Amino acid sequence: MTHAILNRRSMLSAAGLALPGMALLSGTARAQNQAQAQAQVEAGPFRFTSGDGQETDAERGFFEVPEDRRIPGSRRIRLGYVRFPSTSPNPGPPIVYLAGGPGGSGVRTAMGPRFPIFMALRAVADVIAFDQRGTGLSSHIPDRPTSTPFPALTRAGMTAWYREEMQKAWVDWTRAGVAMTGYNTEQNADDIEDLRRHLGAEKISLWGISYGTHLALSVLRRHPGSIDRVALASLEGQDQTVKRPAHIDMFLDRVDRLMGTDPAVRAAIPNMPALMRRVHERLEADPATVTMPGENGPVDVRMGGFGVQLMASALVANPPQLSMLPRIYLALDAGKTDVLASLFPPPHRYFSITGMPEAMDLASGISPERLALIEKEAKTSVLGDAFNMPMPHLLGAIPGVDLGAAFRAPMRIETPALLVAGSLDGRTPLEEQAEVIAQFRNKAQVRVENAGHNVFEAHPEVQTLLTRFFQGQAASDVDLTLPPPRFALE
Known part of the structure; x- marks a missing residue:
């Protein structure tokens, strides 16, 4: 979960996706500002x-x-x-969309590339974009x-910044009357x-991605009789708020093999993970000063290897950004750290805490066994624990919010399920998703070769299958294929 926000964490302005571990910055922070004004929006029909x-015709609703x-x-x-x-x-039963993040907006998602899918599913039932x-x-x-004060990117x-700022924010919100303990899955x-119940439906179906699947699993545990069917992509299990670094390494090894099919790329980069390690180690030992655009003019930021690992953790989510890695790392290996300036939003945007994402992740937590394994790996x-920032870095910052072992325990799921995955999803790698898939007994799997985390809109056939x-209709396993990404050297 602490991960892509893709709709889940701070936004990389140039890459157009979330930098893991930084709370839904540019785009989402603005959305939160707008939400305060939206709170008084009236229910009823609108365009x-x-x-x-x-x-299209639609209707706002509240409960x-x-x-x-x-x-x-x-x-x-x-809500x-x-x-x-x-x-x-x-x-049929209403289809409820569960956005990723945590922190993504279902309504905002419906405005984007998945809009055609929302429209197509109306042929089946009412489609609910839920915030x-x-x-x-x-x-x-x-x-x-x-x-x-903003820290160095180490x-x-x-x-230290996240822990201190989260504790301050929690106190401020609690004093303002917000029951922050209620923000859990x-x-x-x-x-x-x-x-x-508000919709007056005997059952509903769930359609979700990333953290939305983590939420769907909790719904299936707590209210199994209320759910007709689930279509889930980029699965995130109950004990997968923090991803295993070894699984990210396996993903990067697959990417390296794919790079090896391009002779020019292979000649320039004999081994991509080795190049990445070299850059990280050099900058961690001797952080660079990178000048970035700031709220009131240029800002100098100290960039360690950890900061570069954060950047890479965002870029691996989807092939268009993944294809940028060779160019970026070749530049960094040559000492050209100015390449980073265009990949990060201004510091006042990527250092931001909005409450819901952090509280959700803290509550979902991590089992002691998985934590020990992740710390070892x-x-x-290659990406250390930067991939999961700000978890487990925030663990213990707010005592008493963890939902416990029962929340994270695996279960047996009989609900009919369509499970969709992309082979180049670096946010929820196939090895992580396999642990979740094993819990479903009545499932069909759709694998899209060369698709990333945002797999629903990656291949046109996915909409038809949904x-x-x-x-x-009866569903069976399906393999779909997209062209592989072209990796950029310049």
Whole structure:
């Protein structure tokens, strides 16, 4: 989870995706600001406009839930969604979209590249773009400026910054009346059950990606009788908030073999993981000063190997950004650290804490056994523990919020499932997803060769398979193929 935000963490402006471990920065921080104004948006019909200007009839809806159901008299918060009415004369159970992150907005997702899928699924049922608690139309955590000075982009500097700033923010939000303990995946899952009741549906189906699958698993554990079918991509298991560094190394080895099929790339880079290690070690021993655009003019930032590992952890999510790695690392190996300036947003954007993502990750936590394994693997892996920033770096910063072993325990899932994965997904690698897939007993798998984390929109056939699955048609395993990425040397 602590991962791509893809819709999950701080945004790399040039790469257009999330830098792991930095709370949903540029795009998401702005979304949180906008959400405060959206809180007063009225329910009812309206014209929904996608990012590319397409329009359709839709309806905003709201319902209220306790912010923390475990606290008697907890304040009630309003959760929002957009409903796209079904075009079918006999619609099936509503299909609820669960965004990734944590921290992604279902409504904002519907505006983007998945808009055609939202529209296609209306042939089956109403499609609900749901904003989970703490996001978009459902945001009730107030904005607050950071107060801790920005650190160097080293492991020690960033770990200390995140822990101090998170503790300060937690106190501020609690004093403001926010029940921060309610921002966890079990409460989030119970919101989905309340949404089902609000919709007046006997059952609903779930369609989710990344953290949305982590949430879906909790819904299946807590409310299995309420779910008709699930279509999930880029799976993240109950004890996979923190990814195993060894699995990331396996992914990078696959990428290196793919690079080896291009003679020019192989001649320039005999071994990509070795090049990456060399760059990281050099900058960790002797951090560089990189001048980046700031809020009030240029800002000099100390960049260690850990900062470069963070950058790479974002770029591995999807092939268009993955293809940039050779060019970037060749430049860094030649001492051209200015290449990094265009890959990071201004510091005031990537050092940001918005509350919901961090609280969700802290609550989902990590089992002691997995933590010990990850700490051991991180010592020798290419990306170390930067890939998972800010977890487990934040562990223990806020005591008493971990949901415990029962939350993270595997289970047996009988609900019909369509499970979609991309072979070049570096955020939730195939080795991680295999642990989750083993829990499903009634499943069909779709593997898209050369697709990344954002696999739903990567291949046009996926939309057709999703529609057929939610229509109740029998599904079988399918292999789809996309052209491999072309790796850039310049």
